[in-house]
Amino acid sequence: MIIVQQPDPLAWFGGMTDHCYDYAEAARGAGRPIVGIMCEFTPREIILAAGAVPVCLCGGSAATIPAAEQYLPANLCPLIKSTFGYHITGKNPFLNWADVVVAETTCDGKKKMFELLGASKPMYVLELPQKTDEPDALEHWVLELRKFQQFLAGRYGVNITDQALRQAIELMNRERGLRRQLADLMIADPPPLTGRQLLDFKSIISGIEADLQAYERALQTYASATAEAQIANRKSQIVNHPTPIRVLLTGVPLVHGAERVLELIENCGAVVVCMENCTGLKPILEDVDLSSEPDPIRAIAQKYYHLPCSVMTPNPRRFDTLRALAAKFRPHCIIELVWQACLTYDIESWKVRQLAEQELHLPYLKITTDYSPSDSARITSRVEALVETVRARGICDARPATPCPRSQPSS
Numbered sequence: 001m002i003i004v005q006q007p008d009p010l011a012w013f014g015g016m017t018d019h020c021y022d023y024a025e026a027a028r029g030a031g032r033p034i035v036g037i038m039c040e041f042t043p044r045e046i047i048l049a050a051g052a053v054p055v056c057l058c059g060g061s062a063a064t065i066p067a068a069e070q071y072l073p074a075n076l077c078p079l080i081k082s083t084f085g086y087h088i089t090g091k092n093p094f095l096n097w098a099d100v101v102v103a104e105t106t107c108d109g110k111k112k113m114f115e116l117l118g119a120s121k122p123m124y125v126l127e128l129p130q131k132t133d134e135p136d137a138l139e140h141w142v143l144e145l146r147k148f149q150q151f152l153a154g155r156y157g158v159n160i161t162d163q164a165l166r167q168a169i170e171l172m173n174r175e176r177g178l179r180r181q182l183a184d185l186m187i188a189d190p191p192p193l194t195g196r197q198l199l200d201f202k203s204i205i206s207g208i209e210a211d212l213q214a215y216e217r218a219l220q221t222y223a224s225a226t227a228e229a230q231i232a233n234r235k236s237q238i239v240n241h242p243t244p245i246r247v248l249l250t251g252v253p254l255v256h257g258a259e260r261v262l263e264l265i266e267n268c269g270a271v272v273v274c275m276e277n278c279t280g281l282k283p284i285l286e287d288v289d290l291s292s293e294p295d296p297i298r299a300i301a302q303k304y305y306h307l308p309c310s311v312m313t314p315n316p317r318r319f320d321t322l323r324a325l326a327a328k329f330r331p332h333c334i335i336e337l338v339w340q341a342c343l344t345y346d347i348e349s350w351k352v353r354q355l356a357e358q359e360l361h362l363p364y365l366k367i368t369t370d371y372s373p374s375d376s377a378r379i380t381s382r383v384e385a386l387v388e389t390v391r392a393r394g395i396c397d398a399r400p401a402t403p404c405p406r407s408q409p410s411s
Contacts, residue, residue: 006213006217007214009201009214009215009217009218009221010197010200010218012210012211012214013200013201013202013203013211013214014200016200016202016203016204016256017204017256019203019208019210019211020055020094020203020204020205020208021093021094023053023205023208024053024055024093024094024097024205027053028097032051032052032053033051033052033053033099033100033156034052034053034055034094034097034098034099035047035050035052035053035054035055035098035099035100035101035102035152036055036056036057036094036095036098036100036101036102037054037055037056037057037101037102038056038057038058038083038101038102038103038104038110038114039058039103039104039106039110039278040278040282040283040304040307040309041104041106041126041128041304041307041309042054042102042104042126042304043145043148043300043301043304044168044172044206044207045165045168045169045171045172045288045296045300046145046148046149046152046160046165046168046297046300047102047152048168048171048172048206048207049149049160049161049164049165049167049168050149050152050153050156050158050160050164051156051158052099052152052156053205054205054206055094055098055204055205056204056205056255057083057086057092057094057095057098057101057204058079058082058083058253058255058256059079059081059082059083059084059085059086059092059255059257060079060082060254060255060256060257060258060259060371061082061085061086061257061258061371062078062082062370062371062372062373063085064081064082064085064086064088064089064091065078065081065082065085065371066085067085067088067089068080068081068082068083068084068085068088069081070088071084071088071116072084072113072116075340075341076109076340076341077107077109077110077339077340077341077342078258078339078340078370078371078372079252079253079255079258079339080109080110080113082257082258082371083113084113084116084117087117087120087121094204095121098121099122099155100122100123100124100155101117101121101122101123101124102123102124102125102126102148103117103123103124103125103126104125104126104127104128105125105126105127105128106128106309106311107311107342107343107344109341111125124148124151126144126145126148127140127144128141128144128311129141129305130311130312130313131312131313132305132312132313132314132315132316132317133314137305138301138302138305141301141304141305142297142298142301145297145300145301146297149297162296165296165297165300166290166296168207169288169290169296169299169300171207172206172207172287172288173287173288174212175206175207175211175212175215176283176284176287177287178212178215178216178219179201179202179215179284180281180284180285181215181219182198182201182215182218182219182222183198183274183280183281183284185198185219185222185223186198186273186274186329187273187328187329187330189246189330190244190271191271191273192222192223192225193222194266194271194272195247195249195262195265195266195271195272195273195275196259196262196263196266196272198272198275199254199259199262199275199279199280201215201218202279204256243396243397244269244270244271245269245270245271245332245333245387245390245391245396246270246271246273246329246330246331246332246333246396247265247270247271247272247273247274247331247332247333247334247335248272248273248274248276248322248325248326248329248331248333248334248335248362249262249265249272249274249275249276249277249280249334249335249336249337250275250276250277250322250334250335250336250337250352251276251277251336251337251338251345251349252277252278252337252338252339252342252345253277253278253279254275254277254279254280254337255279258371260371260373260376261337261367261369261379264376264379264380264383265335265383267380268380268383268384268387269387270383270387272335273329273330273331274325274328274329274331276318276321276322276325277337278307278309281325282307282308282309282321283307285321286303286306287303288300288302288303289302289303308320308321309344310344310345310347310348311344315348318348319351319352319355322334322352322355323355323359323360326360326362331362332362332363332390332395332396333356333362333363333364333365333386333389333390333395334352334356334360334362334363334364334365335364335365335366335367335383335386336349336352336353336364336365336366336367337367337369338366338367338368338369339368339369339370340368340369340370346368349366352364353366362395363386363389363390363393363395365382365383365386367379367382367383
């Protein structure tokens with residue numbers, strides 16, 4: 001009997017870009033179109049139901065920014081500049097392969113960049129209503145997604161049936177569920193992973209079966225490791241080893257290649273046990289619910305419209321989410337990351353600080369930066385000061401450790 005050794009899940013996702021390249025290349029060879037997406041508001045379910053491959057194209061490299069600054073302001077968000085820089089330099093094969101790029105009307109910087117991108121790349125723009133409490137806003141979003149369904153059906157000559165949509169919903173719900181279970185492992189004290197390792201458990205292409213199997217192996221591996229970690233933690237406390245500072249990280253997304261700040265935080269004796277942002281828990285907290293809404297498009301619209309992005313006004317769901325995550329993951333402090341010129345998150349940070357310090361009674365640190373490593377020493381000094389503040393106040397000693405519930409992979 002031949003036993004096939006399954007790859008280590010961390011090593012598997014360490015090669016994520018190569019795996020996605022192979023997957024996309026094979027899909028193109030089989031006649032499946034590549035559809036680029038720029039935001040979590042774009043429903044992958046509709047793209048999958050059309051037989052296409054959704055690929056996230058958000059840029060995380062500082063190397064492509066100089067090319068973009070020939071067209072875009074230097075003081076613009078680095079994610080926008082990096083993404084457009086990949087288009088100018090032609091260095092992103094997924095963007096080069098994309099038959100169409102789906103954009104959305106979130107921040108003004110992205111909207112205007114999309115106009116430049118659309119001059120040489122087929123674009124489809126979803127108009128996202130941003131008044132969260134208006135019933136007709138949700139109805140407008142439902143209509144936008146129906147129009148998007150019709151666009152893909154016409155472009156690719158397919159009938160996007162309710163059955164195809166339900167199958168895509170089931171696939172994406174499975175992926176979200178597995179990623180939620182992995183995130184829940186960080187409840188343990190100490191957690192079995194670093195925040196940096198947990199961040200690697202994602203892919204720029206959704207719904208790849210090999211990725212889902214790797215999530216399941218990771219759950220089997222690290223859920224059983226939590227008990228051993230807690231035993232080791234108790235032993236370390238006996239010899240007065242410092243307890244790692246638990247951090248809740250909120251703010252802008254940490255797209256692939258832009259993980260520098262997270263690494264700086266964890267190099268200072270902290271561990272990011274929860275990431276509320278769009279590359280963390282925010283887009284996977286809620287599934288598409290067909291039990292209460294049988295219309296697949298309407299059910300998809302409701303799930304995605306609930307994303308608590310800072311472009312929404314007002315945005316109470318973000319603060320409700322932060323309260324719930326703080327209660328669940330028991331952080332010792334909150335760090336907010338804001339990219340340069342991201343005005344919505346920058347302005348909303350005032351309310352986040354109020355929530356952290358006045359309601360949750362947690363130290364708060366706001367970091368405003370871009371993709372350049374030039375301010376790494378300054379950021380490190382500020383995080384070190386935060387860690388010392390937490391230790392001096394005894395916050396990390398006052399919060400009892402709670403064992404992580406043993407997670408089981410979805411069948």
